[in-house]
Amino acid sequence: MNTQVFERSPQNSQLDQHGEFEHQINEATFDLKTYLSERRAQVEVALDQSITVVYPEKIYEAMRYSLLAGGKRLRPILCLASCELTGGTVEMAMPTACALEMIHTMSLIHDDLPAMDNDDYRRGRLTNHKVYGEDIAILAGDGLLAYAFEFIVEKTKQVQAEHLLQVVAKLGHAVAATGLVGGQVLDLQSEGQDNIDVETLNFIHTHKTGALLEASVVCGALLAGANNEVLHRFSRYACNIGLAFQIIDDVLDVTATSEELGKTAGKDQKAHKVTYPSVWGIEKSRHQAKELVEEAKAELAPFGEKSIPLMAIADFITTRTH
């Protein structure tokens, strides 16, 4: 596949090292399921406390409806894990972790609107606009997006102001036309066209999905004051898992049921969308995702055992069922 959108390090091509990393992970007593469920529980508590319903109640209820609707909480967990790996703490990273989920939730609410993907179900329940109406759903997304930045600045403790500014700038860049918005625009423009090539598909997804995942990992390290070499490694790790995540998302749209996904399955095919499986088929898509995950894991080699959570999360990307 053409992955030239990514910056590669020499380590990426040392495929003979991969067996060694796998070995380290297999030997560890680390249990990803327990790790994810403990982290998720911490994030749920923090998210629940992040927004209180005050006057005018309706908008706060709409924001909470989608923010607390479950979900894998992958972005916050990545942020917490990368902060810890680089010497920071969960406490330092939790406000940014919550802000990432607020931004992600905003993008889901807006993506589900009739003017965008027009979906009725998300995270196993009716979409925000189906419950609160389109006007409030748009505002709930806007409210979450703006509050995310305020929340980071107001709630983060024990982090240098300079590092916090870098986090705010990184997140802004990930959401703007340089990230989510740009990817979504190209996605909308590509609808109904059957001559979309893999480069365009990569552009859409490295922006629409990858930018926020990359920001999640890099922001965790920024909060802990990581150096540039570490930041670049984490960025390459995250870009690779971001694209793998989207490839598997496309595969699951074909192979999983709506019940498993908590949203309408089979939508891409119905909308005649060009996807990775439509270009490569299911098997090659899975294979490409696995290769990206291996490249991602290779970036973490210098961190040894400390990187086990991020290594395991990378593997989870390709084995997930929803």
Ligand code: GRG
């Ligand atoms: C209004 C500033 C602004 C931006 C919105 C709508 C939009 C621009 C972008 C769309 C972004 C989008 C919905 C990307 C898809 C990302 C994706 C694969 C979502 C599913 O993520 P999971 O599987 O979901 O992590 P859960 O529910 O587990 O959190």
